[in-house]
Amino acid sequence: MESKELLYTAYRVHELKALLPEGLSGPELQKVEELVESRDDVALIGLLEQMNLSEQSRRRLQIIKEARPIAQTIVALWREMPLRHEEIESQYKQLQQLKDRYDHIVPRRGGVELL
Secondary structure (H helix, E strand, O other): OOOOHHHOHHHHHHHHHHOOOOOOOHHHHHHHHHHHHOOOHHHHHHHHHOOOOOHHHHHHHHHHHHHHHHHHHHHHHHOOOOOOHHHHHHHHHHHHHHHHHHHHOOOEEOOEEOO
8 A cells, every 4th residue: 555545435445355354255245345335434444343353454454443534634624725734744644654554564474473
């Protein structure tokens, strides 16, 4: 994911879908596809919170949850005139910090999670 991708709902939805565990039933997969198609990241987050996820996926889910309100704040600030550049920059920095944390969560190898 590029640095600003956590800002965009479509990318958050894509990343949330990637966190899904294997072996979902047909109805579960159908529900997921409906949520992905409608770009409903809130419902996908709720669904994932109810599932048995790996520790890595749980940590990534938490970061996406933290990024969502920051992204919404940035979008709201873009709509205001005059633009509040310092506040927008501050929000982007927070989003970048979350992105850095997200990128440092790497897959498990040989039973050891690398940080």
